[in-house]
Amino acid sequence: xxxxxxxxxxxxxxxxxxxxxxxxxxxxxxxxxxxxxxxxxxxxxxxxxxxxxxxxxxxxxxxxxxxxxxxxxxxxxxxxxxxxxxxxxxxxxxxxxxxxxxxxxxxxxxxxxxxxxxxxxxxxxxxxxxxxxxxxxxxxxxxxxxxxxxxxxxxxxxxxxxxxxxxxxxxxxxxxxxxxxxxxxxxxxxxxxxxxxxxxxxxxxxxxxxxxxxxxxxxxxxxxxxxxxxxxxxxxxxxxxxxxxxxxxxxxxxxxxxxxxxxxxxxxxxxxxxxxxxxxxxxxxxxxxxxxxxxxxxxxxxxxxxxxxxxxxxxxxxxxxxxxxxxxxxxxxxxxxxxxxxxxxxxxxx
Numbered sequence: 001x002x003x004x005x006x007x008x009x010x011x012x013x014x015x016x017x018x019x020x021x022x023x024x025x026x027x028x029x030x031x032x033x034x035x036x037x038x039x040x041x042x043x044x045x046x047x048x049x050x051x052x053x054x055x056x057x058x059x060x061x062x063x064x065x066x067x068x069x070x071x072x073x074x075x076x077x078x079x080x081x082x083x084x085x086x087x088x089x090x091x092x093x094x095x096x097x098x099x100x101x102x103x104x105x106x107x108x109x110x111x112x113x114x115x116x117x118x119x120x121x122x123x124x125x126x127x128x129x130x131x132x133x134x135x136x137x138x139x140x141x142x143x144x145x146x147x148x149x150x151x152x153x154x155x156x157x158x159x160x161x162x163x164x165x166x167x168x169x170x171x172x173x174x175x176x177x178x179x180x181x182x183x184x185x186x187x188x189x190x191x192x193x194x195x196x197x198x199x200x201x202x203x204x205x206x207x208x209x210x211x212x213x214x215x216x217x218x219x220x221x222x223x224x225x226x227x228x229x230x231x232x233x234x235x236x237x238x239x240x241x242x243x244x245x246x247x248x249x250x251x252x253x254x255x256x257x258x259x260x261x262x263x264x265x266x267x268x269x270x271x272x273x274x275x276x277x278x279x280x281x282x283x284x285x286x287x288x289x290x291x292x293x294x295x296x297x298x299x300x301x302x303x304x305x306x307x308x309x310x311x312x313x314x315x316x317x318x319x320x321x322x323x324x325x326x327x328x329x330x331x332x333x334x335x336x337x338x339x340x341x342x343x344x345x346x347x348x349x350x
Contacts, residue, residue: 001163002177002250009255013262014170017209020269024211027272028350030283030333037272038213046083048218049197052225055079078115083194086111090202094210100164100178100203102157105187108198112191120190124150134238135186145233147186148240156185164203171207175200176257183232184244197221215268220260231256283332291328298349305338305348 006014029037047062057065057076065077066084073081086108098104106122113120127133133150134143148156160181164174182196197218204210204217221228234252236243247253287295294311297303308322315322326347329335337344 001159002180002247002254004169004173004177004250004254007251007255010251010258013258014172016262017172017258017265020265021209021211023269024214024272027276029212029214029272029276030280032333033275034212037275041213041216042084042087044216045087045198045201045218046080048216048222049083049194050079052197052218052222052228053079053193075115082112082114083198085114086198090198094202094205097206099206100161100199102154102161104202105157105182105195105199109188109191109195112194112198113188116190120188123153123187124189126150143238145186145244146239147184148245153185153187156181157187160185171204171209172258172261173254174207175203175209176254178203179257180232180250180253184240211265211268212272214272215264217261217264220264227256283334286332288325288328291325294322294325295329295334303349305346307346 043063043066044059046066047057047059050057050062055062055076057080061077062080065073065080068077089111090108093104110121124133127150132143133147135145135147136142137144160178164178167174169177179196179200182199183192186192188195201210201217205213231253234244234247234249236247284292294315297311297314298306308319308326311322312319323344326335326337330337330347334350335347336350338346338348
């Protein structure tokens, strides 16, 4: 297992990340904008993570595959769809507060390789006599990486699960180590890289570093694949047992992961605050003059909750008129109706 010591570079990144995390946590994202962010992020993550593995679809083609229904999908389209569905599955598990586990990993891998042959699903087993399980260079045919023996995989995954759920390391360090260990243990015949990226994101979100699903971290890894792979490999020999099980300089990967995440966090915060400002202007411009007056009054008086009859007296109009204004404000995300016994009794300012 990787052992990490915090250095000045890591601390600088962590401080920057925490600053952006606080800003975003204190930024109220309208529901409709949040849903838009979430869906767009999942699409871009599905595209980027499969592109890292060599999927040649453009983003537009990937998006069409994700949005399409009730038709036959080509293998490349199915790969993108599989990742998107896996993200939706993990979102539900996150809502249920399900911690990382090997069992959860296996379920995700099964979804990611859906449509492949059955021997690609689950942990890899023994190879035929005389056949070496390795990651081969597609051009030269030479072994680029020789993972641990299949018989060691269950114990390695058990150790990794224990680390994630019991370690006091910072959540981003945990996510970085999970990413490295899954790629390095290489527990499956197919889907290792995609599982490493999607599960490290899950751990980030589980511990509160999901940044409201705004922006795709996978896109940052995909931006410079040479640096991504070089950081993972750390210049070590191709055989797992010759250094990759316990790399002498883990800071190569950890520093890279932390720097990429810091860039991501900074960009996400900028995107969120800018989009919210633009969205607020657009929503406000859609309001009628009278609804705007009611909203201005509520904000000025800091009325977080009110009954329509109270505002009817203030504006000297009928109760029904106030309700009509409130309906307009609710539709545009400014108010929330409070229902008691199936009737709206009051409204709350969002």
